[in-house]
Amino acid sequence: MKAVIQNGYGAPGAVLSYGEAPTPTPGPDDVLVAVRAASLNAREWHLMRGDPYVARLTPGMSLRAPRGRVVGTDFAGTVVAVGTGVTDLKEGDDVYGEVDGAFAEYVRAPRRLVGVMPANLTHEQAAAVPLAGNTALECLRDEAKVVAGQRLLVNGASGGVGTFAVQIGRALGADVTGVCSTRNVDLVRSLGAGHVVDYAREDFVHSGRYDVVLDLVGNRSLKDLRRCVTDGGTLVLSGGGTSTGGSLVGPMGLFIRGSLAARFSRRHRILTPQPKPAREKFDALTALLEAGTVVPAIDRTYPLSAASDAIRYLEEEHARAKVVLTIGQSGTFRTPRVL
Structure with missing residues (x-):
């Protein structure tokens, strides 16, 4: 699958590349999602730069590069496979969530970190939320x-x-x-x-x-x-x-x-809270979003292949609201073989 891959810490053009990565396989409590859109957060910038330096001592990072090579956290897309322990989602359901490795054509996500996508949102809007x-x-x-x-x-x-x-x-x-x-x-x-x-x-x-x-x-x-x-x-x-x-x-x-x-x-x-994603929070957000009480605000969008430009815009141009990556259109994804 196509993905945005990070090697080392530094400027986007120096450490990020758009290339091939293995398609993930869902475990018993996971879903495999064909990603339609993903959004940027300050987290991606900090991971890309390895900044602050002390953060490189945390479990998800190392002194030379993040341990996870595929970049990204927020995604929205369509379920293409479910693990044997997932009973409330099925192939074809639109979902959104928060998990490492979101800047890719496919992402594997634990069911507890995924919400049913609000019916009134586009994938781009939903990806801006998690x-x-x-x-x-x-x-x-x-x-x-x-x-x-x-x-x-x-x-x-x-x-x-x-x-x-x-x-x-x-x-x-x-x-x-x-x-x-x-x-x-x-x-x-x-x-x-x-x-x-x-x-x-x-x-x-x-x-x-x-x-x-x-x-x-x-x-x-x-x-x-x-x-x-x-x-x-x-x-x-x-x-x-x-x-x-x-x-x-x-x-x-x-x-x-x-x-x-x-x-x-x-x-x-x-x-000084350390917020974590959870199914209950996605349910609460979905209710607010479907009621129109909360509406995602998007600054601009980029194709996945231009993720380096998107992150450069985020760090240099004082982006407002959310910057979103678009990843293909409905019907353009090849269904992966799940072992």
């Missing part, structure tokens, strides 16, 4: 426990996770303030933010105090972020940008400081 949607949902619903009437600030509101966080926050009944650049003010407002802070004109640290602050950028000090949180409120630290490389700890430094501060903070909660 990691970003799951992260926003867990941070706001499960960790911060946002309730109606609370004031919510989303720093990084025009990014992949941010565009979902604005909409999910509003669905939970919060009064949402989004922080973004000048060119994205209209986008963030259209997603349901009641207030938008253009960081080129105003420092959000001085824009007021909020019951919940969700920081998705990692560009401000912990002290600044805590100043925005009300007494008894919640600060959620999740994610970091792609604007710099070659760092030792990157956004992990803020998470470490936040985790330490959380042990001693009596004025408010400080959370």
Whole structure:
């Protein structure tokens, strides 16, 4: 099968190639999916660059290259085979999910990491959802426990996770303030933010105090972020940008400081969640998506063969919302032989 393969760490043109990789075979609790679309996350950039350096010590990476050679996480496509233990999906079902190796014609995914694709979405739209949607949902619903009437600030509101966080926050009944650049003010407002802070004109640290602050950028000090949180409120630290490389700890430094501060903070909660995909979350997201409460926002699309260009755009051009890879059209896939 065709796939985007990584060899080493570095710039996209130097370490990524479009070539052949073995077609995966599903295990008893897996599904094999013909991928129609996949989306980019900051995760792909960090894995490609091996940044921050300390992350190379984690189980999925090594000092010289990621352990998994096929790039990508988010996908949407059509089931072409199911394992013997999967009883609620069948060949021909459209699904979406989050698993390593998504930038390929086929992906093997455990059933627990796959959701039934919302009937009102295209494959491109569905592929934009998994990691970003799951992260926003867990941070706001499960960790911060946002309730109606609370004031919510989303720093990084025009990014992949941010565009979902604005909409999910509003669905939970919060009064949402989004922080973004000048060119994205209209986008963030259209997603349901009641207030938008253009960081080129105003420092959000001085824009007021909020019951919940969700920081998705990692560009401000912990002290600044805590100043925005009300007494008894919640600060959620999740994610970091792609604007710099070659760092030792990157956004992990803020998470470490936040985790330490959380042990001693009596004025408010400080959370550093590590969101994981789960079937229940996909069910919740599907309900929001089919109701039209949440709508994926897509910046632009690229063919799978141009994945290097897509990642270069992500890291150099301050992409907003989601960047999506398209992988063929219905009927163009050859059904693999599953042993």
